[in-house]
Amino acid sequence: xxxxxxxxxxxxxxxxxxxxxxxxLTRAGIAVxxxxxxxxxxxxxxxxxxxxxxxPGAPPADLVVVATPPSAVVDVLYEAQARxxxxxxxxxxxxxxxxxxxxVLRGCDVRGYVPGHPMTxxxxxxxxxxxxxxxxxxxxxLCPGPSVPPEAVAAVEELVTLCGxxxxxxxxGAHDEAVATVCHTPMLVALALAAQLADTAPDVLALxxxxxxxxxxxxxxxxxxxxxxxxxxxxxVAAGMERVAADLALMASGLRDGGDIxxxxxxxxxxxxxxxxxxxxxxxxxxxxxxxxPRARV
Amino acid sequence: xxxxxxxxxxxxxxxxxxxxxxxxLTRAGIAVxxxxxxxxxxxxxxxxxxxxxxxPGAPPADLVVVATPPSAVVDVLYEAQARxxxxxxxxxxxxxxxxxxxxVLRGCDVRGYVPGHPMTxxxxxxxxxxxxxxxxxxxxxLCPGPSVPPEAVAAVEELVTLCGxxxxxxxxGAHDEAVATVCHTPMLVALALAAQLADTAPDVLALxxxxxxxxxxxxxxxxxxxxxxxxxxxxxVAAGMERVAADLALMASGLRDGGDIxxxxxxxxxxxxxxxxxxxxxxxxxxxxxxxxPRARV
Numbered sequence: 001x002x003x004x005x006x007x008x009x010x011x012x013x014x015x016x017x018x019x020x021x022x023x024x025l026t027r028a029g030i031a032v033x034x035x036x037x038x039x040x041x042x043x044x045x046x047x048x049x050x051x052x053x054x055x056p057g058a059p060p061a062d063l064v065v066v067a068t069p070p071s072a073v074v075d076v077l078y079e080a081q082a083r084x085x086x087x088x089x090x091x092x093x094x095x096x097x098x099x100x101x102x103x104v105l106r107g108c109d110v111r112g113y114v115p116g117h118p119m120t121x122x123x124x125x126x127x128x129x130x131x132x133x134x135x136x137x138x139x140x141x142l143c144p145g146p147s148v149p150p151e152a153v154a155a156v157e158e159l160v161t162l163c164g165x166x167x168x169x170x171x172x173g174a175h176d177e178a179v180a181t182v183c184h185t186p187m188l189v190a191l192a193l194a195a196q197l198a199d200t201a202p203d204v205l206a207l208x209x210x211x212x213x214x215x216x217x218x219x220x221x222x223x224x225x226x227x228x229x230x231x232x233x234x235x236x237v238a239a240g241m242e243r244v245a246a247d248l249a250l251m252a253s254g255l256r257d258g259g260d261i262x263x264x265x266x267x268x269x270x271x272x273x274x275x276x277x278x279x280x281x282x283x284x285x286x287x288x289x290x291x292x293x294p295r296a297r298v
Numbered sequence: 299x300x301x302x303x304x305x306x307x308x309x310x311x312x313x314x315x316x317x318x319x320x321x322x323l324t325r326a327g328i329a330v331x332x333x334x335x336x337x338x339x340x341x342x343x344x345x346x347x348x349x350x351x352x353x354p355g356a357p358p359a360d361l362v363v364v365a366t367p368p369s370a371v372v373d374v375l376y377e378a379q380a381r382x383x384x385x386x387x388x389x390x391x392x393x394x395x396x397x398x399x400x401x402v403l404r405g406c407d408v409r410g411y412v413p414g415h416p417m418t419x420x421x422x423x424x425x426x427x428x429x430x431x432x433x434x435x436x437x438x439x440l441c442p443g444p445s446v447p448p449e450a451v452a453a454v455e456e457l458v459t460l461c462g463x464x465x466x467x468x469x470x471g472a473h474d475e476a477v478a479t480v481c482h483t484p485m486l487v488a489l490a491l492a493a494q495l496a497d498t499a500p501d502v503l504a505l506x507x508x509x510x511x512x513x514x515x516x517x518x519x520x521x522x523x524x525x526x527x528x529x530x531x532x533x534x535v536a537a538g539m540e541r542v543a544a545d546l547a548l549m550a551s552g553l554r555d556g557g558d559i560x561x562x563x564x565x566x567x568x569x570x571x572x573x574x575x576x577x578x579x580x581x582x583x584x585x586x587x588x589x590x591x592p593r594a595r596v
Contacts, residue, residue: 121507139505168505181498182506186491186513191571192545193487196538198574200479205581207437207466208480209419211516215484216575218509223568230564231556238550240494245546247490252536252543258529266528270521273489276496277514283503 014045018067019130022050088152095232096172140165185240312343316365317428320348364389386450393530394470438463483538
C-alpha cells in the first residue's frame with residue numbers, strides 16, 4: 001500500500017455499520033461525508049461525531065461506502081457513480097453474488113467497485129448502537145472483480161485496516177456459500193427453534209436453561225433487513241436449511257422406529273454433530289471471538 | 299413439612315448429579331451413603347467428601363436417590379427396594395413417563411417412589427465436575443404417583459430444598475413434553491446444525507461469530523447418555539424435530555420460490571420466531587438463569 005492514503009470518505013447509509021465505520025474513519029483523521037437515502041437518518045450520525053453531511057458540489061471522495069441493506073445497494077451505487085461522488089466504491093452488504101450481477105446489469109461501473117462485507121461480531125442493532133469497536137479483529141470479506149485497479153482495492157483495504165478488521169479476499173459465490181453456512185442457516189435454524197416456543201405455556205418456558213435463551217436471544221431482530229438478506233442469498237440458504245431439515249427428519253424417524261435401542265441414524269447424527277462442534281471450536285476464529293452474536297449486520 | 303427431617307440418604311450413582319447432590323446433603327449434615335453400579339465410581343466421590351461407601355447391612359436410609367442414566371433406573375430401583383435400602387425412593391432421570399411405566403411393569407413398589415428430575419443449568423459433564431451449587435435456583439420436577447404417601451413426597455421435597463432448587467410438581471407425561479420442548483429438541487437441533495459443520499473448510503469455520511460457537515458449544519457431549527435419554531422420550535422429541543424440520547423445509551421452499559420479494563412463508567416464520575423469542579425471554583426463568591448450558595444432566 002504505497003498509495004498516499006485515504007483522506008476523504010463518503011458514507012451513504014447511516015445505520016449501525018455505516019455510522020460505526022464513519023466513527024472509525026473520523027477518529028483516524030479522515031474527512032467523512034455522510035448521506036442516507038432517508039435524509040432524516042444523517043443528523044443522528046452527525047450528532048455522534050461520525051462526520052458532516054454530504055453537500056451538493058462536494059469534490060469526489062477517495063472512497064464511497066454504500067452502507068445500505070442489500071436491496072438498495074445497486075441503486076445507491078449507480079446514482080453515486082452517476083453523480084461522480086468518489087474515485088472508488090465499496091458496500092457492506094451481507095450478500096455479494098446477486099448484488100454483483102445486479103450491478104453489472106444495471107450498468108454500474110464495476111471496475112471502480114470493490115464489494116465488501118464486514119462480518120461484525122454483532123450486538124444490539126440500529127444506528128444508536130453504532131460504535132467504532134464493532135469491527136475490531138473481525139473478518140471483512142472483499143470480493144474484487146477481475147478488472148478492478150489495485151488502487152481501488154488498496155483504498156478499501158485501508159478502510160478495513162482503519163476499522164481494525166482483517167481483510168479476506170474471496171469470490172462472491174464462495175462468500176455467499178460461507179455466510180450461508182456460518183451465519184444465515186444458523187440464524188434461521190435458531191429462529192425455527194424459537195418459533196416452536198411461540199405457543200408454549202409460560203410455565204414450561206420458565207423451565208428452559210440459559211443455553212436455549214442464549215441461542216434464541218441471538219436471533220435477528222430486524223425482520224425486514226433479514227428478509228432482504230435472505231432473499232439475496234436464497235439458493236445457498238435454502239440448501240443449508242434443507243440439509244438440517246433432512247437430518248432432523250432422519251433422526252425423528254430413527255427415534256420413532258428405534259424402540260429401546262438407539263438407532264443408527266440417531267447415533268450417527270450425534271457423532272457427526274460432535275465432529276462439527278470440534279471442528280468449529282478448533283477453527284482459528286474461536287480464539288478471537290467471544291461475542292454472543294452470530295451474524296454480521298448491515 | 300412437619301416431619302422430623304432427613305437424617306440419612308443413600309445415593310446410587312456417583313456421576314455429576316449424584317455426586318453433586320451428595321455434596322449438598324453432606325454439607326447440610328445428612329449422613330450420605332454412596333453406591334454405584336460400577337463399584338470403581340464410588341471412591342472418587344468419597345474422595346470429594348460426598349459421603350461414605352454403602353456397606354452391607356446398613357440400616358434403611360430415609361431416602362434413596364437413584365442417580366443413574368434412564369435405562370438403568372428401574373433395575374437399580376427394583377434391586378434397592380428388594381434389599382430394603384430405604385424408606386422412600388426417587389431418581390434424577392431426564393425422562394419420567396416411560397420409566398414410571400417400566401417401574402410398574404417390573405414390579406417396583408411405586409408407592410414408595412417419587413420420580414424426580416433436577417433441571418440443572420448444566421456445565422461441564424462427568425463426576426469430576428460435580429459441585430454443590432449445580433442446583434441453585436433451578437427447577438426440580440417431581441412426578442409423584444397418585445398413591446404415594448405424603449411423607450415420601452416430603453422427603454424428596456426436603457432433598458430439593460437442601461440442594462437449593464425449586465420443586466415443581468407435574469404429571470410424567472407433561473414433564474416429558476416440557477423437556478422435549480425446552481431441552482431435548484433444542485439440543486438436537488443444535489447438534490444437527492453442528493453436524494453441517496463437520497465437513498466445512500476451516501477457513502470458512504473461522505468466519506463464524508461467537509453466537510454460533512455458543513450454540514454449538516452447548517450441545518451434549520455424552521453420546522451414550524443422550525442416546526439413552528432420547529430413546530426414553532422418543533415420541534415427544536421426534537414430534538419436536540419434525541415440527542422444526544417442517545418449518546425449515548417450508549422456509550427453504552419459500553426462499554426457492556420467492557425471487558426478489560420475501561415470500562409469506564419466510565416472513566411468517568421470522569415473525570413467529572420473534573414471538574417465541576419474546577415469550578422465552580419474558581418467561582420467569584430468564585431472570586434467574588444466566589447460564590450458557592441448556593439442559594439438565596443425569
